[in-house]
Amino acid sequence: MVNCIVTGTAGRMGRRIVDILIETEGADVTGATERPGHDIIGMDIGDYLGLGKKGAAIADNLASVAGAGDVVIDFTLPDVSARHIMAAVDAGKAMVIGTTGFDEKGLAQISEASSKIPIVFAPNMSVGVNLLLKVLHDIASVLDEDYDIDIVETHHRHKKDAPSGTALKMAQVVAAGRGRDLDEVGVFTRHGIIGERKRGEIGVQTLRIGDVVGEHTVIFGTMGERIEITHKASSRDVFARGAVKAALWVAGMKPGLYNMHDVLGIK
Ligand code: NAD
Numbered sequence: 230m231v232n233c234i235v236t237g238t239a240g241r242m243g244r245r246i247v248d249i250l251i252e253t254e255g256a257d258v259t260g261a262t263e264r265p266g267h268d269i270i271g272m273d274i275g276d277y278l279g280l281g282k283k284g285a286a287i288a289d290n291l292a293s294v295a296g297a298g299d300v301v302i303d304f305t306l307p308d309v310s311a312r313h314i315m316a317a318v319d320a321g322k323a324m325v326i327g328t329t330g331f332d333e334k335g336l337a338q339i340s341e342a343s344s345k346i347p348i349v350f351a352p353n354m355s356v357g358v359n360l361l362l363k364v365l366h367d368i369a370s371v372l373d374e375d376y377d378i379d380i381v382e383t384h385h386r387h388k389k390d391a392p393s394g395t396a397l398k399m400a401q402v403v404a405a406g407r408g409r410d411l412d413e414v415g416v417f418t419r420h421g422i423i424g425e426r427k428r429g430e431i432g433v434q435t436l437r438i439g440d441v442v443g444e445h446t447v448i449f450g451t452m453g454e455r456i457e458i459t460h461k462a463s464s465r466d467v468f469a470r471g472a473v474k475a476a477l478w479v480a481g482m483k484p485g486l487y488n489m490h491d492v493l494g495i496k
Pocket of ligand 1: 236237238239240241242243262263264265267289290304305306307309326327328329330351352353354355394468
């Protein structure tokens with residue numbers, strides 16, 4: 230049995246993750262946290278999930294409940310995740326991090342923590358997107374810079390970071406497929422008299438609309454033809470199921486930084 234602690238348990242992702250953990254054989258929820266002051270702090274996890282008492286209360290900080298599980302699953306906010314990573318390292322617990330929007334400092338903290346605990350870190354935990362990342366790398370390594378590349382992502386109006394972690398990852402993957410560095414060829418805004426498109430640039434455009442769960446289209450286009458590859462998530466369950474799969478997988482691993490390709494065995 231892999232015992233999991235879910236942070237941000239009342240969030241859009243947190244709530245789906247606890248529900249899927251409960252229905253997954255070999256997994257259980259033995260701890261949960263929410264932000265200080267949230268209505269569910271102090272509630273029994275079992276009561277919160279409608280399963281009857283479990284004897285563990287929802288806490289307002291991870292350090293106080295980290296001992297109760299094997300793996301911490303974190304889908305919150307970058308600054309909150311930073312504190313959760315410190316607590317998981319102190320308690321020697323494995324982590325699955327789905328939070329997006331980390332800056333350089335946050336990414337460095339994750340990398341450093343992974344020398345002490347096993348961490349699966351992925352901006353998108355769906356099988357479809359992770360398979361697509363492999364395909365995108367292959368396509369970008371064949372099509373030269375005669376092919377313009379733009380990525381368009383759409384998410385719900387509540388999303389806080391832009392572009393999405395998935396769009397950034399896709400942009401990094403196609404840049405790497407071409408042997409280029411995204412920091413040099415990435416273009417994240419276009420406005421005004423910007424001149425002709427530069428050869429080799431990789432554009433990333435962001436849309437924020439209503440309740441869209443997550444859509445990404447990668448366009449490779451040249452004179453006379455265009456390839457468009459789209460992934461549409463219509464339910465957060467694809468990410469939550471991926472996170473639970475990652476938790477079961479990472480529980481038995483040595484310290485290190487892993488991604489969903491490792492979890493899913495995509496080479
Ligand atoms: P959300 O705002 O619905 O949920 C975040 C939760 O964290 C909220 O309930 C909030 O109260 C809670 N929180 C805030 N401070 C806290 C604290 N100190 N301790 C504990 N909990 C705290 O957001 P969401 O839509 O669930 O997304 C969360 C993150 O996951 C975002 O970064 C999003 O981009 C990312 N995400 C990743 C994937 C993936 O597959 N990797 C998929 C979807 C979303």
